[in-house]
Amino acid sequence: MASAWKDLPEGLSEPARLLAEELRRIKDAAGLSLSELAGRTHYSRASWERWLNGKRVVTEQALETLIGAVDCDAAALRRLWRQATEPAAEESSAGPADEEPAAGAAAEPADGAGPEGPSPATEETPEPVPAEPAVAWWRRPVALVCGAVLLALLLVLAGLRVSRHDDQASAADTPAPTAPATARPAPSDPPCRAVGCAHKDPKTTGCGKDARTLQTQVIGKVVVYLRYSRACQAAWAAITEGEPKDYAVITDSAGDSETALIHWGYDNYSAMLNAADPSIGFQVCGFQPAGHDCTSTVTDLASVVASTPIPIGPASPPPGAGSAAATPSDSAPPSQAPPTDLPSPSPSAP
Structure with a gap:
C-alpha cells in the first residue's frame, strides 16, 4: 500500500x-x-x-x-x-579553478572546464626588435652544423623508441609463466569452541557468522536477545533500541554471566559463555530505568537449533519464543550495576 x-x-x-x-x-x-x-x-x-x-x-x-x-x-x-x-570523505585540498597561473606558465583547464585565457606573460606586447639583414642559410656554417646535430639526435631518439617498442611487443607475445595450480584450502574451524570461547568477543572471533536468536524480550522500547553459535558452542546477550547505561545480562545456571552495556548509541552485545553442556540453562535479562525483565531459560541450545528452523540473522526468534511469550523464570539474575571494564561497543551486534 x-x-x-x-x-x-x-x-x-x-x-x-x-x-x-x-x-x-x-x-x-x-x-x-x-x-x-x-x-x-x-x-x-x-x-x-x-x-x-x-x-x-x-x-x-x-x-x-x-x-x-x-x-x-x-x-x-x-x-x-x-x-x-561510513564517514564522509574529506574534500580535496586542490586550489580554486579560477586561480591565475604563474607568469610564464601554461594554464591548464580544470576538470570539465574549458581552457583558461592566456597567461599574463602571453598578453604582454613584445618590444620591437630591429630586423637582421637576410643571410642565406648556406652562408651560416654554425647554423648548418647545429641543424645537422639536432637532426642526428632526433634520428637516434626515434631509433631508441622503435627498439623499445619492439622489445615490449616481444615481451607481450611471450606467455607469462603460470604458477602451479594449488588446491584451495579447506575452510578452517572456528578459532575457538566451547570453553575456549568463554568471555571472548563473538564478533572478532567469527562466532557471529552462524549466530541465531533463541529468545527475545521487550522491555518498554528496549529489546534483549539470547544469541547462540552452534559452530563455537557459545552463547551471549545482545540489546537494541536502548540508550546509554541500559544493559542486558546473560547468566547460565552454573552462575557465570556477561554484560552488554550500551556506552553510546543504542545497541551492544556481551562477551560469550560456554554453551557446550546441554544441561546448563541460559537466560538474558534487560535493565533500564523503566524496569527490567528476562527471557525464558533455555537448555541444550544445540538441540533447539537442530529441531527448530531458526534462520541465521540478528533478530530471528523461533516460533512461540517471541517477546510476547517470553517470561522471566526462577533463575533470573538479581539487578546489578553495569560494570565499567567492558570493551568498547560495536554499533552492530553480531
Whole structure:
C-alpha cells in the first residue's frame, strides 16, 4: 500500500536520504503497514517510523531482518547502508579553478572546464626588435652544423623508441609463466569452541557468522536477545533500541554471566559463555530505568537449533519464543550495576 510520506529532514546526508527513500519504496512495494512490517521483522513500529522518516539510520540487524522478510535487492540495499554509515570523505585540498597561473606558465583547464585565457606573460606586447639583414642559410656554417646535430639526435631518439617498442611487443607475445595450480584450502574451524570461547568477543572471533536468536524480550522500547553459535558452542546477550547505561545480562545456571552495556548509541552485545553442556540453562535479562525483565531459560541450545528452523540473522526468534511469550523464570539474575571494564561497543551486534 502506498503511504503519504513526510518530507525527510533537510539536514539529512545524501547517502542517508537515499537509504530512507529506498526503505520507503520497499515497504510500499511489499504492501505492508508499519504494524505488519514490525511483526515480520520483530522490531517495533516506533523504530521503523524513525528509520523510514530519516530520524535515525536503520541498524544493520534490522536491515538484515528486512532483507529476509521481503523481496528486495539485498546487495543494493546493503551498499546504500554502508554509504550512509561510513564517514564522509574529506574534500580535496586542490586550489580554486579560477586561480591565475604563474607568469610564464601554461594554464591548464580544470576538470570539465574549458581552457583558461592566456597567461599574463602571453598578453604582454613584445618590444620591437630591429630586423637582421637576410643571410642565406648556406652562408651560416654554425647554423648548418647545429641543424645537422639536432637532426642526428632526433634520428637516434626515434631509433631508441622503435627498439623499445619492439622489445615490449616481444615481451607481450611471450606467455607469462603460470604458477602451479594449488588446491584451495579447506575452510578452517572456528578459532575457538566451547570453553575456549568463554568471555571472548563473538564478533572478532567469527562466532557471529552462524549466530541465531533463541529468545527475545521487550522491555518498554528496549529489546534483549539470547544469541547462540552452534559452530563455537557459545552463547551471549545482545540489546537494541536502548540508550546509554541500559544493559542486558546473560547468566547460565552454573552462575557465570556477561554484560552488554550500551556506552553510546543504542545497541551492544556481551562477551560469550560456554554453551557446550546441554544441561546448563541460559537466560538474558534487560535493565533500564523503566524496569527490567528476562527471557525464558533455555537448555541444550544445540538441540533447539537442530529441531527448530531458526534462520541465521540478528533478530530471528523461533516460533512461540517471541517477546510476547517470553517470561522471566526462577533463575533470573538479581539487578546489578553495569560494570565499567567492558570493551568498547560495536554499533552492530553480531
